Amino acid sequence: MEPVVLPAGLQVFERGWLSSNNVLIKGRERCALIDSGYCTHAPQTLALVQANLQGRSLDVLLNTHLHSDHCGGNATLQAVYPALQTLIPPGHAHFVRDWDPVALTYVPTGQSCPQFHFEGTLEPGTEIRLGDALWQIHAAPGHDTHSVILFEPLSRLLVSADALWERGFGVVFPELDGEGAFDEVANTLDIIEALQPLTVIPGHGAPFTGVAQALAVARARLDGFVQSPEKHMQYASKVLLKFKLLEVQQLELQVLVAWAQSTPYFASTFARHFAAVPLAQAVEQLVRDLVRSGAATVQGSVVCNV
Numbered sequence: 001m002e003p004v005v006l007p008a009g010l011q012v013f014e015r016g017w018l019s020s021n022n023v024l025i026k027g028r029e030r031c032a033l034i035d036s037g038y039c040t041h042a043p044q045t046l047a048l049v050q051a052n053l054q055g056r057s058l059d060v061l062l063n064t065h066l067h068s069d070h071c072g073g074n075a076t077l078q079a080v081y082p083a084l085q086t087l088i089p090p091g092h093a094h095f096v097r098d099w100d101p102v103a104l105t106y107v108p109t110g111q112s113c114p115q116f117h118f119e120g121t122l123e124p125g126t127e128i129r130l131g132d133a134l135w136q137i138h139a140a141p142g143h144d145t146h147s148v149i150l151f152e153p154l155s156r157l158l159v160s161a162d163a164l165w166e167r168g169f170g171v172v173f174p175e176l177d178g179e180g181a182f183d184e185v186a187n188t189l190d191i192i193e194a195l196q197p198l199t200v201i202p203g204h205g206a207p208f209t210g211v212a213q214a215l216a217v218a219r220a221r222l223d224g225f226v227q228s229p230e231k232h233m234q235y236a237s238k239v240l241l242k243f244k245l246l247e248v249q250q251l252e253l254q255v256l257v258a259w260a261q262s263t264p265y266f267a268s269t270f271a272r273h274f275a276a277v278p279l280a281q282a283v284e285q286l287v288r289d290l291v292r293s294g295a296a297t298v299q300g301s302v303v304c305n306v
Helices: 039-053 074-080 090-097 182-195 211-227 229-248 253-262 264-273 279-292
Strands: 010-013 022-026 031-034 060-062 085-088 127-130 133-139 148-152 157-161 199-202 250-252 296-299 302-305
Touching: 010 039, 022 039, 039 074, 060 074, 060 127, 085 090, 127 148, 148 182, 157 182, 182 211, 199 211, 211 229, 229 250, 229 253, 229 264, 229 279, 229 302, 250 253, 253 264, 253 279, 253 302, 264 279, 279 296
Parallel strands: 031 060, 060 085, 157 199
Antiparallel strands: 010 022, 022 031, 127 133, 133 148, 148 157, 250 302, 296 302
């Protein structure tokens, strides 16, 4: 595997899994940031940006998609940089304009995102200048119906968001709502392969160069979900639980059960696919799975993040 070499002026802030990675691109005239992390990490996001800009202004903020871990820091950055131009994918722009936290999935997932505004949209099939280079905008539905990825053809660098990680891809949330999106994941992987990137900056995890291997892993994972959709439902449920633990660090088991019961995505997923199992029992089993995998511990009646 080739070592990761990033273009001059580009820096990746690799974040923990509660927040997406942030990509800072400094040009001769303007500076841009791709994705802003989760709201509880917004002070850290701001500190990272300010330390690396060294007095320069942040001019452009882009969101690859509008999940809370990718845009939760928008409001903080907009407050500090009043002239900041924020660009988002077009699909949910009307929900941001009218601020509908249900349609934007923040209420259904039991997550938070302070209200923010935007000045323009990232139209697939067009280009945008970030730093001193032109980047292509490509639609990347699957994990999120309206997600985009960004590709710089000279360096063959891809910002893949949650469409491709080194060991898979993000939860396919449309599938949880009963909308078939596994085909969209496959098509997006084909688009990424056709771009022939040399380096990928994923939404989570370190940048990597083994793109062919990553695509193979993603396709194998996708095939497993297609053959056994219940595996994806269980995986998605564990991801939602883990995200909550990442946010609060520890929670009484019965409080965690109550949170799951009041979280629409969680409750409806189980009602649709696992109706024979009481939700409280299912959450307890998922907690045991998280403990078995090393992602959580249980101390008495308290579930703790690891």
